[in-house]
Amino acid sequence: MIKSADYNLYTPDGERFITIKPVNHAVPGVKLNVTGVFKLSEGKVSLGEIVFDDNMRAWEYTGFGDLTHKQAAEIAQYIQDRTHRELEGSR
Numbered sequence: 001m002i003k004s005a006d007y008n009l010y011t012p013d014g015e016r017f018i019t020i021k022p023v024n025h026a027v028p029g030v031k032l033n034v035t036g037v038f039k040l041s042e043g044k045v046s047l048g049e050i051v052f053d054d055n056m057r058a059w060e061y062t063g064f065g066d067l068t069h070k071q072a073a074e075i076a077q078y079i080q081d082r083t084h085r086e087l088e089g090s091r
Contacts, residue, residue: 001083038079050076
């Protein structure tokens with residue numbers, strides 16, 4: 001995932017609007033270096049990060065109670081799916 005995205009998270013307490021911002025770096029000679037780090041926020045409030053391994057399979061959530069594990073897993077799955085679609089589209 002190379003561009004920021006908004007994600008609607010549906011919870012028992014109501015809908016939450018989460019912004020996902022990938023942390024990418026420009027590298028000389030390469031268009032873009034995807035780091036596997038995604039910052040999460042809700043409005044102006046930081047919710048921590050989801051950090052993937054090099055293969056975008058395993059992940060961890062660095063927030064402190066802002067999201068449940070199940071909610072973070074849902075967002076991580078969205079990031080994985082979107083990243084795979086973007087990579088397929090660039091071939």
